[in-house]
Amino acid sequence: MTEQAGISIQQIVEKVWLSIAERRLRPGVQLKEGQMAAIFDVSRARIRQALAALEREGLVTIIPNRGAFVCQPTVDEARDVFTIRRSVEGRVVARIGASVTKADLARLRGHVAQERTANTNDATTDIIKLSGGFHLLLAEISGSDFLFGMMRDLISRTSLITAVYRNTARFNCGPDEHAEIVDAIAAGDLKKASGLMEHHLEHVESELDLREVRDMSHDLRAALA
C-alpha cells in the first residue's frame, strides 16, 4: 500500500527538482495536480503531498485555491541565498575541522572522485546531483541536524537560482575547487578551508547572469517525462 505500485512521493519530488534544475521546467509554470497525476499515474493526493514538499524546499509557491507554481526567485533573493550560504558554510567548515575523522575524509574524497567522473562523461544529471551533494555531505559530516536541514534548503534554492540565472554552459560547482577544500580540511587548516569555501561560492555566484526572466515553457509532460 505504502508503495503498492506507483512512484513514491520522494521520487516525484526528485523528478520535479531535476526538471527544474535542468531548465526543462521554467519559473512561473503552474504544476496542475490533474496533469501531474496523469503523468505519473498516481492519484492527486500523492501529487499534493509532493507539491507540499516542494514548497517547503522553496522550489514552488502554493497559492491557496490557485495552485502550485515554480518559484521565480528575484535577483535580490538570489544574492541573498549566496550571502547566507557563505555565512552558513563557513560555519559548517569550521565545525568540521574540529572533529573530522579519517572516514569522513574518505567519504569526501570519494564524492569528489564521483564528481570528476561525472564531469568527464558530461553526465549532466549526475553533475547536478553531485555538485549539490558535496555541500550537503559537508553539512552531514558537521554533525548538526539543523545545519544539515538548512543546507538542504539552501542547496534546493541554489539549484533553482542557477537554473534560472546561469549563463555559462557549465554547472554549479567544479570538482577541483571542492577537492581543494577537502585538502585544506585534511591539512587541518580551517582558515584556509573557510576562505576557499567563500571563494568557491563567490565564484559560482559570479557566473550568474542577473537579468530578469521572461519566457516560460508550457509543455509539462515533455518537461517531466
Add this chain to the structure above:
Amino acid sequence: MTEQAGISIQQIVEKVWLSIAERRLRPGVQLKEGQMAAIFDVSRARIRQALAALEREGLVTIIPNRGAFVCQPTVDEARDVFTIRRSVEGRVVARIGASVTKADLARLRGHVAQERTANTNDATTDIIKLSGGFHLLLAEISGSDFLFGMMRDLISRTSLITAVYRNTARFNCGPDEHAEIVDAIAAGDLKKASGLMEHHLEHVESELDLREVRDMSHDLRAALA
C-alpha cells in the same frame, strides 16, 4: 470549502505549537490522526497536512507507517540551535542596522510594549507568542525572506527546547533585554546591538536545565482542548 466550516490548517498548527510550548503536550507523545480529527472535528486529510507542516517546523517527527510524535530534542541539539541562533541573529541585526527606518523602529517599540503588558498581566499564552514574535519581527525587518524563514524554524525549535528544558517559572525572553536591543539599533550602534543580542541568547540558554527528559503525558484531548 476551503474554510467551509472547520478550523484551518494553520490554526491547528498553532494550537499544537501552543500546547507544546505550554508543556501540555510532552515530547514523545504520539499525535494520532484519528484522535486529532475527532478533537478538531475535521477530516484526517486536514490533520495530515497540519502534521506535515509541524514536521517541517521541527516540532514533530513523522515515522512512515508509524505516526507523528512530538520531537524530543537532545541536549546537543538544544545547544546547537542556540549556537546557530547567535550566528544568524547577529547577521539579522547587522543587516537591519544598515537600512532601518523610523517605521521599523516604531513597530519594534510597539511590539516590546505589547510584551510588557503581557508580562505584567501574566498572560502566559501571549508572552510565549510575543517573545518569539520579537525575534521574528527583527528577521522580517531585515528584509531577507530566507532569513525570515530560517528564524521561523529556529524559533519553533527554541519553543520546543525551552518547553522541555526550562527550569525557571519565567519564559524565554524578558522584554527589557529586547528593549535594549531596539535602543542600540535606534542609536545606530550595530556592534552594541549584536553584542546585546548574543548576550540575550546566552542568557536564555543559561536558564535551561539540561538533563534528560523522562515522563510524558497521554491525555491528548485535555492537552489540545
Add this chain to the structure above:
DNA sequence: CATCCAAAAATTGTCTACAATATTTCGAGT
C-alpha cells in the same frame, strides 16, 4: 513462568467522489 506465534484491533497510507473556488468562454449591451 517466560517466549513465541497467530488472530484481532487500531492506525496509517492511498484512492475515489464530491463541494467550492477560480478561470475561461461566450454573449449581450453600449
Add this chain to the structure above:
DNA sequence: ACTCGAAATATTGTAGACAATTTTTGGATG
C-alpha cells in the same frame, strides 16, 4: 468594435471509504 457580465469549464480543497501495515491481545508451547 469594445467592455462588462453570466454561464460553462477547469482546477483546487475536503471528506469519506478502502487497503496495507503496525501494534496489541490472547493463547499455545517449551
